[in-house]
Amino acid sequence: MSRTSHICLMAEYNEWMNARLYEAAINLPIEKLNANRKAFFGSILGTLNHLVVADTIWLKRFAAHPANYVALDMIRDLPTPTSLDQMLFTDIQSLSEHRKSLDQAIIEWVHSIDEHDLDYVLSYSNMKGIPAQKNFFSLVMHFFNHQTHHRGQATTLLSQAGVDVGVTDLLALIPNETVA
Template identity: 60%
Template sequence: MSLKHHFELMASYNQWMNSKVYEAASRLNETDLVKDRSAFFGSILGTLNHIVVGDTIWLKRFATHPSCTTSLREVADLPSPTSLDQIVSNDFRSLSEHRVFLDEKIIDWISELSDSDLDYVLSYHNTEGVAVNKRFSSLLLHFFNHQTHHRGQVSTLLSQAGEDIGVTDLLELIPEEVADV
């Protein structure tokens, strides 16, 4: 399996898990969604907002890759987040719709990448304004790992609120294959 196929798997996993998380969160009332649970981003809604903020920051950076300017154009045109704890939306429904939009863009964008695109060294400025040059494939690993990290936090917060999101293992999406003999 090529490196690109691994990223396609991660994009599918990201979409699948976000769907499960948002489905579980949708069963909570607004009070439970915004309740400060002493998490890094406070509440379930605060943490979900942070994941959207992080994804937006990274996707806007990725849109500067020469082969990504078209596939990520709609994301590149979004307003830039002003802080990592920014509330993109206090309305769960609109945040959920925005999450679906981002996940569809991620799936489409990753499917258009070539293996050679992954070797590109991306130049960008971090949130503190420091110039950075890093391999695109390594940044993609960070991008998907960041989402998984914070979704793990949300799954704990949901569990504390009495909602179980079910199986979260990537293993569920890894296809069965014929064994080498």
């Protein structure tokens, strides 16, 4: 599998899992969504907001790639989050709609990445202003890994609230192949 094909699979998994999380969370009462469950970002809503915040930050950085990805135009226009625990949305419905638009932009973006784009060294500064220059492919892999990490936390928080998200493994989306 090529690197670009793998990235497309990761974007598909990202969209699929986010849909499952929000489907599981959307009917919970606001008290359960906001309950401090002692996670990194406190609550279910805090964790889901963190994912949107981090995705926005990374997608804005990816939008600076010289390939000038058109699919990231809507991201360029979003305000830059000011902290990793920023609550961009206080209700699950608005957060869910925004998540869907982000996931659609991610799907469109990854399908526009060329293999040679992945060798670029992206320069950016982190939230503390510390500059970095890192391989674009490695950063994209970090982007998807970060999402998986916090979605794992979100599934635990949902389980604590009495909601089973069901199957969460990437394996469910990896197609079977014919053995030669």
